[in-house]
Amino acid sequence: MEVIIRPDKEKATKLVAKIIAKAVREKPTLVLGLATGNTMEPLYAELAEIHKREKLDFSLCRTFNLDEYVGLKAGHRNSYRHYMNEHLFKYINIDIRNTHLPSGTARDLDRECEKYEQTIKECGGIDLQLLGIGRSGHIGFNEPLSAFFSRTRVKALTPTTIAQNSPLFDKPEDMPKRAITMGVGTILEAKRVITLVVGSSKAEILAKSVEGPVTSMVSASALQLHPKCVVITDEKASSNLQGRDYYRWIFENEPEWEEYR
Ligand code: GLP
Numbered sequence: 001m002e003v004i005i006r007p008d009k010e011k012a013t014k015l016v017a018k019i020i021a022k023a024v025r026e027k028p029t030l031v032l033g034l035a036t037g038n039t040m041e042p043l044y045a046e047l048a049e050i051h052k053r054e055k056l057d058f059s060l061c062r063t064f065n066l067d068e069y070v071g072l073k074a075g076h077r078n079s080y081r082h083y084m085n086e087h088l089f090k091y092i093n094i095d096i097r098n099t100h101l102p103s104g105t106a107r108d109l110d111r112e113c114e115k116y117e118q119t120i121k122e123c124g125g126i127d128l129q130l131l132g133i134g135r136s137g138h139i140g141f142n143e144p145l146s147a148f149f150s151r152t153r154v155k156a157l158t159p160t161t162i163a164q165n166s167p168l169f170d171k172p173e174d175m176p177k178r179a180i181t182m183g184v185g186t187i188l189e190a191k192r193v194i195t196l197v198v199g200s201s202k203a204e205i206l207a208k209s210v211e212g213p214v215t216s217m218v219s220a221s222a223l224q225l226h227p228k229c230v231v232i233t234d235e236k237a238s239s240n241l242q243g244r245d246y247y248r249w250i251f252e253n254e255p256e257w258e259e260y261r
Helices: 009-026 040-054 080-087 109-122 159-168 184-188 200-211 219-225 244-253 255-260
Strands: 002-006 031-034 062-065 067-069 128-131 153-156 178-181 192-197 229-234
Touching: 002 009, 002 244, 009 031, 009 040, 009 128, 009 192, 009 229, 009 255, 040 080, 062 080, 062 109, 067 080, 109 153, 109 178, 184 219, 192 219, 200 219, 200 229, 219 229, 244 255
Parallel strands: 002 229, 031 062, 031 128, 128 192, 192 229
Antiparallel strands: 067 178, 153 178
16 A cells, blocks of 8 residues: 655645546546545546546546445435536536446345446456545445455445434435445455545544554455555645655655656
C-alpha cells in the first residue's frame, strides 16, 4: 500500500481525478469501479470538468458501483443509481447501458448478487476500483466482521453507518437498514485500487485502516493485502498516521509521482 498526502481535500481530489483520467486515456475500455458518498461528489465534478475541458472520452468505459440500498427504486432520490446519474453520468459521454449498479428492488436479491459478480467477470474484472472509507471502517457497505473472502451480498448496516447516512434522507427513519454490496473479496480482486479519504472526521479510522492490524473489524484494513493500492488523503485525515513524513517523502521523491507534482 502507498499513502499520498496532499495539503487539502481539493488537491487530494484533483490528484485522484488525474489518475483516473490517465487510466481512461491509456485504456478506453477501462472497467471502473465507482463509489458514492460526500467525498466523491467533488471528484465526479472534477471528472466531468476534465471531460468537458480535455474531451476525456468515456464512451467505451464500463462502470460497476460498489453498492445500492435494498428497497430503493432506481429513481428514488437517495438511491445510488440516482446519485451516480446526477453527479457523474449525465455530465460525461458514457453509454448508460455500460453503467452497472446492483438493483436493490430485485425480487430475488441473492440471484441479483450472483448476477452482479457474473457481469463483472464477463467484463474481464475491475481494472481500477475507486473507494472511500466510512466511519465504521467500511469499504462499499462491508461493515465490521465482513469476511475478507466475501462476495457481493446483502449486508445489514451498522448504527454508525445509519447515523452517518440517514441525514441525507428527507425522513432519516426511511433510510434502508440493508444494502447490497460488493464483498471485500470482490474489491480485493480489482487490479488496482485508489482510496480517497479526506477531512478530520476520518483521521481515526484512516489510521486504523492503514497502520492498524489487518482485521475484519475494520474492513478497510483488508486493503493492506492488496498488491496495488494507493490511499490518497489530505493533511486533516492523515493527522493520526505515524508514517506521515515517510508518505510525504514518497510523493515528493518517487519517480511514479513526478508527473503529478
Ligand atoms: C457510504 C458508501 C461508501 C462510502 C462511505 C463514505 O456509506 N457506501 O462507499 O465510501 O460511505 O462516505 P462519505 O464520503 O460520505 O464519508
